[in-house]
Amino acid sequence: MSELFSSLGLGELNPGVIVIVGALLIPFLSGVVRSAYMLAIPVIAFVHLSGLPMGDLGQVGLFDMTLTTLRVDKLSFLFGTVFFIATFIGVIYALHVGDWMQHVCGLIYAGSAIGAVFAGDFVTLFVFWELTAISSVFLIWASRTPSADAAGLRYLVIQIGSGVILLAGVLFYYRETGSIAFNKLDVETLSGQLILVAFGIKCAFPLLHNWLQDAYPEATVTGTVMLSAFTTKLAIYALARGYAGTEMLITIGAIMAAFPVFHALIENNLRRVLAYSLNSQLGFMVIGIGIGTELSISGAAAHAFCSTIYKALLFMSVGAVLYRVGTAKASELGGLYRSMPWTTGFCAVGAASISAFPLFSGFVSKSLIMSAAMKEGYLWVWLVLLFASVGAFQHTGVKVPYSAFFAQDSGKRCEEAPMNMLIAMGIAAFLCIGIGVYPAPLYALLPYDISYAPYTVEHVVTQVQLLIFSALAFTVMMRNGIYPPELKSVNLDTDWFYRRPGHALAQFANRFRVYTWSFVADGVVNGATKAYNILHRHAGPDGLFGRTWPTGTMAFWTTVMLGAVVIAGFFKISG
Amino acid sequence: MAADHGGPDDGHTHFETPEHERTWIDDPKNVNKIVYALYAVCALLVLIDPFVHKHGKFEIEHYWGFYAFYGFVGCVALVLVAKWMRTILMRPEDYYDE
Numbered sequence: 001m002s003e004l005f006s007s008l009g010l011g012e013l014n015p016g017v018i019v020i021v022g023a024l025l026i027p028f029l030s031g032v033v034r035s036a037y038m039l040a041i042p043v044i045a046f047v048h049l050s051g052l053p054m055g056d057l058g059q060v061g062l063f064d065m066t067l068t069t070l071r072v073d074k075l076s077f078l079f080g081t082v083f084f085i086a087t088f089i090g091v092i093y094a095l096h097v098g099d100w101m102q103h104v105c106g107l108i109y110a111g112s113a114i115g116a117v118f119a120g121d122f123v124t125l126f127v128f129w130e131l132t133a134i135s136s137v138f139l140i141w142a143s144r145t146p147s148a149d150a151a152g153l154r155y156l157v158i159q160i161g162s163g164v165i166l167l168a169g170v171l172f173y174y175r176e177t178g179s180i181a182f183n184k185l186d187v188e189t190l191s192g193q194l195i196l197v198a199f200g201i202k203c204a205f206p207l208l209h210n211w212l213q214d215a216y217p218e219a220t221v222t223g224t225v226m227l228s229a230f231t232t233k234l235a236i237y238a239l240a241r242g243y244a245g246t247e248m249l250i251t252i253g254a255i256m257a258a259f260p261v262f263h264a265l266i267e268n269n270l271r272r273v274l275a276y277s278l279n280s281q282l283g284f285m286v287i288g289i290g291i292g293t294e295l296s297i298s299g300a301a302a303h304a305f306c307s308t309i310y311k312a313l314l315f316m317s318v319g320a321v322l323y324r325v326g327t328a329k330a331s332e333l334g335g336l337y338r339s340m341p342w343t344t345g346f347c348a349v350g351a352a353s354i355s356a357f358p359l360f361s362g363f364v365s366k367s368l369i370m371s372a373a374m375k376e377g378y379l380w381v382w383l384v385l386l387f388a389s390v391g392a393f394q395h396t397g398v399k400v401p402y403s404a405f406f407a408q409d410s411g412k413r414c415e416e417a418p419m420n421m422l423i424a425m426g427i428a429a430f431l432c433i434g435i436g437v438y439p440a441p442l443y444a445l446l447p448y449d450i451s452y453a454p455y456t457v458e459h460v461v462t463q464v465q466l467l468i469f470s471a472l473a474f475t476v477m478m479r480n481g482i483y484p485p486e487l488k489s490v491n492l493d494t495d496w497f498y499r500r501p502g503h504a505l506a507q508f509a510n511r512f513r514v515y516t517w518s519f520v521a522d523g524v525v526n527g528a529t530k531a532y533n534i535l536h537r538h539a540g541p542d543g544l545f546g547r548t549w550p551t552g553t554m555a556f557w558t559t560v561m562l563g564a565v566v567i568a569g570f571f572k573i574s575g
Numbered sequence: 576m577a578a579d580h581g582g583p584d585d586g587h588t589h590f591e592t593p594e595h596e597r598t599w600i601d602d603p604k605n606v607n608k609i610v611y612a613l614y615a616v617c618a619l620l621v622l623i624d625p626f627v628h629k630h631g632k633f634e635i636e637h638y639w640g641f642y643a644f645y646g647f648v649g650c651v652a653l654v655l656v657a658k659w660m661r662t663i664l665m666r667p668e669d670y671y672d673e
Contacts, residue, residue, distance in 0.1 A: 147671075265657040266665070338596060374631050382633065386642075390649040406600070411590030461627045462642045465620045469646035472617050475610055477654055484658045490671065491664040499671055 005048055012058035014070045015080065016115025016128065018045040019087065023107035027100045035095050038103060042087040045114070049080060056120050065180050068120025074447045075301065079117045079237040081445065082305045083110065085431070086229035086312055093316055093424035094222035105138035106226045113230035117237050121180045122170040125238070129166055129202075132231055133159030139223030140215055148218040154498070155215035159231075162201035169194030185242040196243060203235035203286065204279050206255045210495040212279055213263070217271035217328070221319040224271060228278060228315045229308050236285045236304045240447075245292025253290055254384045257283025261391030263493065268486055270318045270328045270400055274311070277354065277396040280388055281307045287385065288369040291376055294448035299368030301447055306361035306435060310353035313428035314400065317347035320417035320425070321404050330399070330486035335409030343417050344405040346425035353432040355397030355467060356389060361432045363463065364439035364454045371452070390470045397467075398474055403486055617643070 005013055022041040029037050049072075058070035087110040094106065109132055116128035133156065140152035173191035174180055185192040197208075204212045216227050243249060257280050264276035281303070288300030320343045321336060322328040337344040349360070356362035366389065373382045416422070435442050439454060477483040592601055599605050621640045629637055636642075 261653060262657045262660055265653060266661050268668075335590075335592065338598070374633060377632065379633055379635075383645075386645055387649050387653075390646055391653055394650055394653060409590050409592040409601075411592075458627055458629050461620070461623065462629070462636075465624070465640075465642035466646040468613070468616055468620055469643040470650040472613060473647045473650035473654075475613060477651065479610070483654060484661065487661075487665070488668050489661075489665045490668055491661070492666060493664075 012052075012070050013048070014058060014115050014118050014124075015045040015049040015052075015084075016111045016113070016118060018048060019111030019114060020108050020131075021111075023104050023111060026103050026107070034100075034103075038091045038095070038107070039088070041107060042084050042091065042110070045111075046081075046084040049077075049084070062123065065123070066121075067124050068181065069124050070118050071120030071182075072118065074445070075237070075240060076117050078301050078305060078445045078447065079233065080114055082233070082308045083114045083117060083230065086110070086226075086308050087114075089309075089312060089316075089424045089428055090222070090226045090229065092427070093225055093319075093421055095420040096418050097220075097222055099142065102139065102142050102220060102223065105135050105142075106223065109135040109139065109226060110230060113234045116234050120182060122166075122173065122182050123180055125182055126163065126167055126170060129198075129234075130160065130163040132234065133163060136227055136231065139227055140219040142220045142223060143218055145218070151215045151218040154495070155211050158201060158211040162198045165194055165201070166198035169198060182241060184244070187243065187246050187248065196246075199235050199238045199242070200252075201235075202231055203239060204232055204256070204282055205252055205286075206259060207494055209256070209260070209279055210493050213260075213272050213275040213493060214495045216275045216278075217269050221323045225312050225315045225319060228274070228311050232278065232282055233304050233308050236282065236289070236300065239286065240289050240297060240300055244289055244297050246290055249286050249290030250378065250381055251290075253283045253286030253288075254381055255283070256280065256286055257388035258384050258391070261388055261395060263491060264391070264395035265399065266484055266491055268329050268331050268489055270330055270333075270404060271315065271322070273330075273395055273400060274314050274318060277314075277392060278307075278311055280392060281311065281354070283388065284366060284369050284385065287381060288372065291369075291372050291378070291381075293372055293376060295375065295450050295452070296369060296372030298446040298448050298450050299365065299372055302365035302368055302442060303362075305442060305445070306353065306365040306432070309428050309431050309435075310350045310361055313346060313350035313425060313432060314354065314396065316421065316425045316428065317343050317350060318400065318404065320421050323421070324414040324417060325412050329488070330403035331488045333404045333410055333412070334407040335405070336412065336414070337405040339412075339414045340405070340416050342422050343425065344401065346422075346429045347401045347405065349429040349432050351397045351401050353436065355393040356463060357467060358436070358455070358460045358463060359433065360436040362392075363436055364442070365435075367454050367459055367463070368450070368452060386466065390466065393467050393470050394474060398471070407486075 005011055005018075019041055022037075022045070026034060026038060052070070052072050054072050054074075054077075056068045056071050058068065060067045060069055087107070090106060090110065091103075094103065097103065112128045112131035112135060116125055116132065119125040119128055137152050137156045137159070140148055140155060142148075169191045170180065172189075172194060173185075176189060176191055185195055187193060187196055201208045201211075212232065216224050219227055239249070260276040260279040260283075264273045264280070267273045267276060285300040285303050285307070288296040288303065290296075318328050320340065321333065324340065325333065325336070327333065353360040353362045356366045370382065370385055370389075373385060417425070443450070443452065474483065621643050624640050624643070631637070638644075
């Protein structure tokens with residue numbers, strides 16, 4: 001495959017670009033051909049990646065800078081690999097969806113996340129960083145409900161905001177160092193702080209987190225699976241690259257690991273439970289990055305790898321329930337194991353993996369981080385991680401499968417999930433067990449050579465003690481009526497601040513923005529807007545995304561224009 | 576607190592599973608069997624604990640049954656705190672509907 005791209009003069013093409021460009025042809029295909037083509041895209045791009053040498057490649061001159069559009073090393077290869085796996089599984093899971101728009105956006109999103117992971121400089125990173133935001137929002141808007149429209153817009157504003165802060169940080173970084181290479185950053189400098197905030201938003205740091213729980217449950221059944229894989233794991237990659245060993249990340253990660261656990265336990269919407277649980281898992285990785293030893297960074301990378309797959313599996317199983325039954329609310333579910341035995345089984349595998357049961361993938365990755373915390377003597381961090389592990393077992397390991405498939409029979413009966421969904425879940429489940437039983441190939445991918453034996457008597461027995469006694473507590477509390485019932489409800493989180501008091505202000509700001517922007521856009525990007533409008537018209541006969549396109553267009557052009565103006569202005573000054 | 580916010584209720588319809596759809600696990604006797612098995616496994620795990628050699632550097636880890644205790648207490652604490660959080664954070668489902 002590399003020869004093919006080489007012969008086209010594209011031997012050092014970022015594999016993310018292959019996925020993005022490939023996605024653009026989807027609208028012209030249909031039926032089996034389209035399905036086969038969509039499956040081929042990640043395969044072709046991954047084969048291309050496998051043939052690439054390690055090192056800084058794809059160097060392009062821009063002004064007086066050199067862009068490294070393709071950096072292949074162990075860290076980027078590991079994240080790239082799991083992103084390709086997630087893309088492949090996500091495509092299979094979505095094969096039944098007729099709406100080509102979702103496929104195109106999903107693959108552009110996946111491609112930009114992959115592109116960002118292989119970016120060797122900040123300008124390339126910024127471009128892909130923003131593209132993940134813009135492409136992924138359509139996976140939310142594709143639900144076509146008023147609440148998804150609103151949540152998508154909130155999501156977009158926050159994601160674009162992350163990009164704008166990143167850009168500001170990068171400009172300062174260039175000023176400070178004269179370089180745009182994306183390497184280790186210093187949190188003592190202004191650029192280091194700005195970029196950390198930009199990464200922190202996408203990584204769902206405490207108080208910057210709520211876009212995740214707000215938006216992911218609003219996306220389409222298939223869209224959430226894609227969303228769960230990329231944005232936050234890309235941020236983990238970026239943190240591992242830029243901020244390994246930054247002490248404050250240990251505290252941030254500990255808060256992240258512990259706090260979402262409580263929300264997850266009382267949340268009724270199972271997709272939102274999974275979003276909180278994802279947030280907590282990210283905390284484990286952030287701690288690993290913060291500790292900064294070879295073992296802990298490898299642990300963070302390994303956990304990102306495993307977590308991407310089991311989290312996708314969990315979102316797929318709950319998504320299958322939503323697809324068949326029409327709801328993902330725990331209070332309306334129960335007893336579905338009769339109708340969906342395969343989905344139940346796959347969900348159980350995901351649940352066992354996130355709970356880190358021995359022989360499942362979470363066990364072989366989480367224990368690296370736990371061991372690193374212990375080795376470096378962080379007692380309180382270790383205790384928090386143990387607690388978060390108990391929490392993961394409770395809110396995701398027990399609550400999700402129990403309330404959906406067992407519990408009180410809801411009387412709902414449905415068909416088993418469609419075959420393509422079952423295949424996608426089957427592959428993910430196979431990987432969860434495969435990695436858990438035989439972790440050597442995963443360990444070989446890690447950024448550092450670590451010799452770690454997860455399966456010692458000590459590790460297995462102590463982990464099983466932790467989990468089984470947690471199960472005992474659940475059982476005792478459930479049988480005595482202490483365990484909180486699933487209630488039709490929402491729980492307040494930080495999004496309250498911008499959804500209630502901020503709402504009036506936002507409405508005003510939005511009206512102002514729409515007015516100003518239409519004024520500017522008419523003059524400056526008239527031609528481009530016209531071209532864009534033609535695309536709109538083809539987006540669907542009955543005004544597909546009718547309500548949301550203008551905002552999406554606006555956000556897109558705002559970013560592009562802002563980026564262009566800032567960069568041009570900056571070089572004028574420095575030149 | 577439910578009444579304070581216009582009454583989120585537990586939404587379950589208390590459906591009675593028809594006889595022909597009942598499986599092994601729908602019989603409370605079998606559920607009890609699972610629970611007793613769980614008790615037995617728990618007892619076993621605590622009993623073997625002193626024979627497991629722990630290498631960790633934290634003293635607390637070496638106490639007899641530490642992981643079992645932490646798993647149980649951690650879970651109870653989590654549930655109690657989360658229940659308490661509901662009294663502050665829980666709102667009806669349509670709270671954000673404009």
